Amino acid sequence: MLAEERRQKIQEIIEQNGRITVEGIVAKFEVSAVTARADLDVLSERGDLIRSHGGAVRQLNPAVDYPVHFKETIHHAEKVRIGHAAARLVKPHQSIILDSGSTTAQVARHLKSARILPLTVITNAMNIVYELVESESISLIMIGGILRPASSSFVGPQAERMLQDLHADHFFLAVDGLHPDEGFSTPDILEAQLNNVMIRVANEVTVVADASKFNRRSLSLIGKIQCAQRIITDSRVDEETVAKLRAKGLEVIVV
Numbered sequence: 001m002l003a004e005e006r007r008q009k010i011q012e013i014i015e016q017n018g019r020i021t022v023e024g025i026v027a028k029f030e031v032s033a034v035t036a037r038a039d040l041d042v043l044s045e046r047g048d049l050i051r052s053h054g055g056a057v058r059q060l061n062p063a064v065d066y067p068v069h070f071k072e073t074i075h076h077a078e079k080v081r082i083g084h085a086a087a088r089l090v091k092p093h094q095s096i097i098l099d100s101g102s103t104t105a106q107v108a109r110h111l112k113s114a115r116i117l118p119l120t121v122i123t124n125a126m127n128i129v130y131e132l133v134e135s136e137s138i139s140l141i142m143i144g145g146i147l148r149p150a151s152s153s154f155v156g157p158q159a160e161r162m163l164q165d166l167h168a169d170h171f172f173l174a175v176d177g178l179h180p181d182e183g184f185s186t187p188d189i190l191e192a193q194l195n196n197v198m199i200r201v202a203n204e205v206t207v208v209a210d211a212s213k214f215n216r217r218s219l220s221l222i223g224k225i226q227c228a229q230r231i232i233t234d235s236r237v238d239e240e241t242v243a244k245l246r247a248k249g250l251e252v253i254v255v
Contacts, residue, residue, distance in 0.1 A: 001029065007039050014049050014058050021055035050074055050212065060212075065150045065187040068127060071102040075210040078234035081255040082208050083107045085232050086172055089206065090116050094169040097198050100125035100153030100191070101174030103208045108132055122168055124159055124194065126152040141166070148188060155190035163197045171202035173228070177218035178209050180244045183225050185218035192220035199227050211236035225250065 006029050013020050013028075025036035040056045043049045049056040052073040060066065060074070072079075083106025090096060090111060098104045098121055108131040111119065117137035123129060124143040132138050145159030173195060177185035184207060186192050199205050205228040214237055230251035242252050 003039070006031070007043055010039055011043060011048050014056060019052070019055060019057040024055070052076070065148075068100065068102055068105075068151050072105065074102075075212060075234070078210040078236070078255075079103045079106045081234060082210065082232050083110045085253055085255045086206060086208050087111045087114050087116070090119065090170065092116055093118060095120035095122065095167065097121075097168045097171040097202055098123045098125065098128045099171070099173050099195060099198065100128070100148075100151040101208075103174045103210065104128065104172055105131060107172050107208060111135075112138075122163075122166060124154045143194075145194075146190065148191065151188075151191070153191075155188065155194045159194050160197045163194070163201055166201055168198075168202040169204065171198050171205045173198070173205060173207045173222070175207055175209050175213055175218075175222065177216045178207065178213045178231070179215055179217050180225060180241060180248065182217050182221070184222040184228070185220055186222055187219050189220045192222045195222045199223055204229050207231045208233075210234050211238075214238075214241055 010020060010025060022033055022036045025031065025039065026033055040051055044051045044056065049058060050060060053076040057074065079102060082103055086107045087110035098108055105127050108128045112132055112135045120139040121132055122141040129140060129142055132140055143154055143159045143162050145154035146156035148155055175184040176187055207228045209231065211234050225248050228250060230253060231245060232253045232255065235254055237254060245252050
């Protein structure tokens with residue numbers, strides 16, 4: 001079978017099943033893992049699929065609220081680098097807000113390993129709490145409210161009221177859509193409302209988003225571009241978009 005024929009069949013499997021693994025390609029097409037990864041890389045560069053940890057998935061709809069455990073497999077290496085860069089902005093004795101998301105989970109992971117202590121972390125996300133619960137000298141404040149099963153996080157009026165009485169030095173915001181003209185967005189209306197309160201109670205806002213989130217709009221607007229001070233993203237972002245964001249006064253950190 002020619003390489004292009006194999007890639008077409010791989011694309012058909014992804015369209016049908018939603019995803020495919022490297023191991024699955026090796027078994028079905030009797031090729032090496034190196035060849036399987038190369039095929040996925042070619043299809044990814046064409047925009048036919050999204051590379052995930054150990055395989056690939058079909059292109060995602062920004063208006064769909066995907067489970068956080070699934071999003072953790074997408075652009076994993078990029079999110080690790082973003083999380084590391086974000087953690088370096090934090091200083092001991094600060095209070096920070098970590099929004100729900102797979103990228104903010106990487107921020108939490110790097111904060112734990114860097115041992116930037118003491119620290120207060122405010123979050124509405126259960127995966128953030130699980131990540132930091134055993135960390136010494138990190139005080140955790142869990143925001144309660146209505147559970148969003150997809151993200152394992154809490155939203156709603158109760159969460160907003162609790163946040164209104166708090167203050168943070170820094171807010172790290174994960175988004176599903178980032179458009180230079182329209183702003184930051186998420187699939188969930190209540191999440192957007194809670195994020196807006198988080199922005200208001202924080203001195204500084206840093207958006208953590210891999211390049212796949214750029215130039216697209218999700219369902220609910222969180223806020224305009226100017227509500228953040230900086231964006232941390234990965235090297236796949238196009239230079240024109242970066243220049244447009246910097247012209248609007250944002251610091252853009254590319255990792």
